[in-house]
Amino acid sequence: MTSPHPHRRAFLQAAGVTLALPLLESAGVALAAPAEGEPKRMLAMCFALGLHGPNIFPKETGRGYTPTPYLQAIGESLRDQMTIISGLSHPEVTLGHASDASFLTSARFPGAATFRNTISLDQFLIEKLKPNTRFPALVLGTRGGSLSFSQAGVRIPSDSRPSEVFAKLFVNGSASQVAAQVRRLQEGQSVIDAVLPSAKRLEARVSPPDRERLDQYFTAVREVEERLLANQEWAKQPKPKVAYQPPKDVKDPNDDVGRLKLLLDLIHLAFQTDSTRFVTLYVTGSNAVQPIPGISMEYNSLSHHGQDPEKLEQLAVVQTRQMAAVGDLLTKLQSTSEGGRTLLERTAVMFGSAMGNASSHNTKNLPIVLAGGGFQHGQHIAFDADNNGPLCRLYVSLLQWLGVETDQFGTGKGTLPNLEAVS
Secondary structure, three states, rough: OOOOOOOOOOOEEEOOOOOOOOEEEEEEEEOOOOOOOOOOOEEEEEEOOOOOOHOOOOOOEEEOOOOOHHHHHHHHHHHHHHEEEEEEEOOOOOOHHHHHHHHOOOOOOOOOOOOOOOOOHHHHHHHHHOOOOOOEEEEEEEEEEOOOOOOOEEEEOOEEEEEHHHHHOOOOHHHHHHHHHHHHHHHHHHHHHHHHHHHHHHHHOOOOHHHHHHHHHHHHHHHHHHHHHHHHHHHHOOOOOOOOOOOOOOOOOOOOOHHHHHHHHHHHHHOOOOOOOEEEEEEEEOOOOOOOOOOOOOOHHOOOOOOOHHHHHHHHHHHHHHHHHHHHHHHHOOOEEEEEEOOOEEEEEEEEEEOEEEEOOOOOOOOOOEEEEEEEOOOOEEOOOOEEEOHHOOOOHHHHHHOOOOOEEEEEEEOOOOOEOOO
């Protein structure tokens, strides 16, 4: 029998431990809402204040395009390692800056009172591939914020201080610190162990739809348990040593480009040491005047240029430096060997913005660049600038290349036309 008025929230309790369960419909239990082989990797970056379209999109399509200023800043030597894509967006993702939350999820209507996000591309990859690395993913942001969201649509906090990211990746703790970390992990595991038997007993007295929900929930709990067990083992293993001076955090709080460069350096090291396979980087907006010669206006003001020539000139200077930093990362990945191939060949780097025109907060015709990975590059793929294709079709292409057997992600079904995977 199903109650028409189920309780909004219920819990399992055992030995003083409480665990919320998912929303169920049944009466009385309506409850609240590996390094072997050739590892493949992904970095996804979003620039919160946009990338000025005319400075990144070539006028020509196909392979014979003339490089734009931002592509020149990335580096002509990388031309055959990149694909520029125009005419893509997420359907019904609007409201300007709020769209950043949907950049890697495609969840509709961000910013609305009823908005609920979905799982981001990187976390979906972790769920499907279960990488055997010290960190399943790195979630980074130049000023906080995050592109990564859990299966439940909860934002995953980012790391933004390069010194702390370096320590997390490469600095070993003392014996007592390692032991304390293992204890914390064991305590987290004991929470699961304490409540799971009680949860399983619910299966006998719930409806078939609820039984399916519980099965999905138990699967997720088991995956958390597996991660906790793996993390215990990683906590006991020495961290890799790198020939890189531990970074000092940028002293000037306004220096967003300097902070970006340091984080990109650490991403290269994280991939090189196989400390993680998946990284997201949110290049957050700023109201600061960037400490760059010739820049006199706040970065956010520059992004709202309204076609003002002086603002456009200064905006180009700031964003050219950002693109040069991305080019430096791609060059380092290209010059790093791994198993007879370059790290760039094994790493798909996707970057762009959730706004096609940051000046008007327009979320159509997003600036998107894909570099590296096993794709046939060296071209500008242009879809209809007014009637955009779904960006998630690119994500499906990435998922398939990375080894996930799926034909759909978010609002995209099928792979991106004209983007050929070759390895």
